[in-house]
Amino acid sequence: MDRTLTHRSFVSYIDRSREYYAAQGYEKPYAWAHHDAVPFAPLPKPLAACRIGLVTTAARTQRTDLIGAPLMLRELYAQTADPPPARLYTDGLFWDKEATHTDDVDSFLPVNRLAEFAAAGRIGSAARRFYGVPTDYSQGRTREKAAPQVLAWCREDGIDAVLLAGL
Amino acid sequence: MSLVGRHLEENGIATVVMGSARDVVEECGVARFVFTDFPLGNPCGRPRDAAMQAAILGMALDLLERAWMPRTTLQTPFRWESDSWREAFMRVDEGNRAALARAGEERRRRQAEAKAIE
Numbered sequence: 001m002d003r004t005l006t007h008r009s010f011v012s013y014i015d016r017s018r019e020y021y022a023a024q025g026y027e028k029p030y031a032w033a034h035h036d037a038v039p040f041a042p043l044p045k046p047l048a049a050c051r052i053g054l055v056t057t058a059a060r061t062q063r064t065d066l067i068g069a070p071l072m073l074r075e076l077y078a079q080t081a082d083p084p085p086a087r088l089y090t091d092g093l094f095w096d097k098e099a100t101h102t103d104d105v106d107s108f109l110p111v112n113r114l115a116e117f118a119a120a121g122r123i124g125s126a127a128r129r130f131y132g133v134p135t136d137y138s139q140g141r142t143r144e145k146a147a148p149q150v151l152a153w154c155r156e157d158g159i160d161a162v163l164l165a166g167l
Numbered sequence: 168m169s170l171v172g173r174h175l176e177e178n179g180i181a182t183v184v185m186g187s188a189r190d191v192v193e194e195c196g197v198a199r200f201v202f203t204d205f206p207l208g209n210p211c212g213r214p215r216d217a218a219m220q221a222a223i224l225g226m227a228l229d230l231l232e233r234a235w236m237p238r239t240t241l242q243t244p245f246r247w248e249s250d251s252w253r254e255a256f257m258r259v260d261e262g263n264r265a266a267l268a269r270a271g272e273e274r275r276r277r278q279a280e281a282k283a284i285e
Contacts, residue, residue, distance in 0.1 A: 009204075009253075010189050010190075010204055011253055011256065012190045013188045013190060013191050013207070014190050014191060014194065015190075016256065016257045017257060019257075019259050020257040020259055020267070021271075023259045023264055023267040023268065023271075024267050024268065024270060024271025024274070025268055025271035025272060025275070026271065032191060032194055032195070033169065033170060033194070033195045034194045034195065034196070035173070035195060035196040036196070037196070038173070038176075038196040038197065038198060038237035038238050039173055039176035039177045039198065039237065040176060040198045040236060040237035041175075041176045041177075041178075041179050041180055041181045041182075041198065042181060042235075043181045043231050043232060044179075044181070047228060047231060047232050050231075052228075055168065055171060057168055090208070094207065095206075095207035095208035096206035096207045096208050096252055096256050097208075098252070098255060098256070099206035099208070099247070099251075099252035099255070099256070100205070100206050100208045100209055100214070101208070101214060102208055102209070102214075103214060104214035104215050106211060106212070106217070106220050107208070107209040107211055107212055107213065107214040107215075107216075107220065108208065108209060108210055108211055109211065110185075110211045110212075110220055110223075110224045112217075113211075113217065113220045113221050113224045114224065116221065117221075117224065117225070117228065122225075122228060123228065133168065133171055135168070139170060142170045142171065143170055143174065146170075146171055147170060147171045147173075147174030147175070148174070150171050150174070150175065151174060151175055151178050151180070154175065154180055159180065160180070160181070161180065161181040161182065161183075161231050162172070162175055162180055162181070162182045162183075163182070163183050163185060163224075163227050164168050164169075164171060164172045164182060164183070164184050164185070165168075165184075165185040165186065165210050165211050166168035166169075166184070166186050166188070166192075166210065167207060167208055167210070
């Protein structure tokens, strides 16, 4: 045993964000998605024959707002993975801007690492495009717009399995 | 992100969620989850650390091959350099409570102004 604990060691973002926004005067807490049943699709063929796709919550474009502050564009997009993006925009997302940074795309979207696994033969191929789904606080929009769009792109690109990395 | 993954699974596409917000992903409920206990922002490995990124991606691919049932979580063995971020992120204490309340009021005031312009 390394040590003893009175609280769980990993951060609960549900608890932390509820208390933080309550302190800012937002009395109605965000209602997070919870499901009892979870769907499961097995891999359809050996991994070395599979085409693998990637999904990120980062944005591909950023503009500035009226006072010059950066504002990432919350649009769904599909973008070529080859050449890989040199950078993506994350300013409007929920992540720890004090502890770390997102200057290295592969720290949150493993686009170069996946190409290396494809070159080594561990996977059949990396999809020609990756998909952007900037976090939307509306679960309805995510279910009804983003999810079907990503599925349609996956089918267009002949993808067998997908890795989704949220910031 | 977890909701998108669930939709793909429902339509026959195998997925792995890679993330650092364990409670958010597990409450939503996903087929496969690679959890790295880092501050939010680098769920696929430390910046400029290609070896760690490759290791984490390799674990996600292993999970695609080996998981046989939903809600399979794999925690990677990596640790951040220090643990100070755990307490610091979105901290609320007596030292910042008044400032947070003011910031919330200011934000609501600006949002109301922006709405009035629209």
